[in-house]
Amino acid sequence: MQKKAQGLLALLSVLADHEMVLNKRYFFTLLYESEHLENFLDDHGARHNLHWLYFAELVASARNFALAGFHLSHILDRYTDYLGGENDPLRRDFTHKVHTTLDYFAAVLSRFHDEMVAASGTEEINLATALPHGADWRLAVSPQLPYTLTGDALDGEAERMIGICQSYRRVMKRYREKNLNRTLKTKAMVQLVPTVLSETVTASFEADLHTIQSEYDTFIRGGAFEKSHPDAPMLRGLTAIPMHLFEALRWLIHFYERHENEIRKSEVKAKISELVNDEELYDVIVGFGLKYIARYLAEGVKLAERILTSFVAPVQITLPTPKPQGFHARPGTYVSLIVQEHGTDLAMLVNGERFDCRSVLEILEAGGLLADLNANEVVFEGDRRALDDLKILADHNYCEDADIPQELNYLRILRNL
Numbered sequence: 001m002q003k004k005a006q007g008l009l010a011l012l013s014v015l016a017d018h019e020m021v022l023n024k025r026y027f028f029t030l031l032y033e034s035e036h037l038e039n040f041l042d043d044h045g046a047r048h049n050l051h052w053l054y055f056a057e058l059v060a061s062a063r064n065f066a067l068a069g070f071h072l073s074h075i076l077d078r079y080t081d082y083l084g085g086e087n088d089p090l091r092r093d094f095t096h097k098v099h100t101t102l103d104y105f106a107a108v109l110s111r112f113h114d115e116m117v118a119a120s121g122t123e124e125i126n127l128a129t130a131l132p133h134g135a136d137w138r139l140a141v142s143p144q145l146p147y148t149l150t151g152d153a154l155d156g157e158a159e160r161m162i163g164i165c166q167s168y169r170r171v172m173k174r175y176r177e178k179n180l181n182r183t184l185k186t187k188a189m190v191q192l193v194p195t196v197l198s199e200t201v202t203a204s205f206e207a208d209l210h211t212i213q214s215e216y217d218t219f220i221r222g223g224a225f226e227k228s229h230p231d232a233p234m235l236r237g238l239t240a241i242p243m244h245l246f247e248a249l250r251w252l253i254h255f256y257e258r259h260e261n262e263i264r265k266s267e268v269k270a271k272i273s274e275l276v277n278d279e280e281l282y283d284v285i286v287g288f289g290l291k292y293i294a295r296y297l298a299e300g301v302k303l304a305e306r307i308l309t310s311f312v313a314p315v316q317i318t319l320p321t322p323k324p325q326g327f328h329a330r331p332g333t334y335v336s337l338i339v340q341e342h343g344t345d346l347a348m349l350v351n352g353e354r355f356d357c358r359s360v361l362e363i364l365e366a367g368g369l370l371a372d373l374n375a376n377e378v379v380f381e382g383d384r385r386a387l388d389d390l391k392i393l394a395d396h397n398y399c400e401d402a403d404i405p406q407e408l409n410y411l412r413i414l415r416n417l
Helices: 006-016 024-043 053-082 089-121 157-177 199-219 224-228 231-259 267-275 278-310 329-342 360-372 384-395 410-416
Strands: 315-320 346-350 353-356 377-382
Touching: 006 024, 006 053, 006 089, 024 053, 053 089, 053 231, 053 267, 089 267, 089 278, 157 199, 157 224, 157 231, 157 278, 199 231, 224 231, 231 278, 315 384, 329 346, 329 360, 329 384, 329 410, 346 360, 346 384, 353 360, 377 384
Parallel strands: none
Antiparallel strands: 315 377, 346 353, 346 377
């Protein structure tokens, strides 16, 4: 034990230096050492022994925070490759919050270190905490090599890109359905995990985004489409950032589910809960993680819909206006929800003007103009799929005096989000 614990405790001991710069290399090494020690403890049944249970749980807890820190550090290292934008306000805000979060991780891990030393001391084992000679965690990440892929054309790139965009929009749709993009009503960890958010939920979102990223890297990256569409690599970046954020949250939630929640009360859990304040952990998960996941997913959806629209050959259709009141709030909302479902541009053409049907306000403005013209019909222009659904809506008088038809059942869900 004295030999196996040297690496982890040495790494944790340097956190006492407040000038310490935490980076991906540090968290990666911390992860390696914590897994190495955790496996050793499990091999010897430490979790089944009252003398070593607390120490083993502290090591596992350190591993959870090392994993979360690794993913956050990875985003910082790769941000320019993902999205560029050195002066982007979102990047500045996000970077500042990541550093604040990593400082919080350092404080928690430092407490784990002190408790490990104290817990192991009860067994009269001398655990040195000196770093190996020459260890330096302040090394910066080297600049990336220049991007020199040739951009050869690949078969089916357009179809693949459409599928990627549609998959991305489905991720955001599911995120909204769970109301994770809004301020949560629950204000305590015990109400949040696992009822609202669990390790399984975060792992599912991470897996979906990883699938999108993998498909992009296999079929789009380095191809002709990417070279000619600058939005494509941006969408890849807006997939990677929330994916790594979900992964970071997954391990923080795993820590809480395994080591802190009240499902299985024990003296060990009570001691660990004293080291990690629930309110601070809640703020990291909700005030940082879910908040920025929602912001980056929203940016990604805008980009995905712009790419989808670029593939659309717009067509026009003439449809009746709602009876008897025209385009007021309710029919206007249903029209905008159809646009939201399909993710492509749709416009109302009135007296030579175009009104964006994504916006209920613009639909209402167009409705007022139609009323002034005493018009009973209006021309819509956009994607055929959206227009087909719009025709079904119009055939049911925009649901002014009828239930939402089965073919448009998604309107019920979107209306209630």
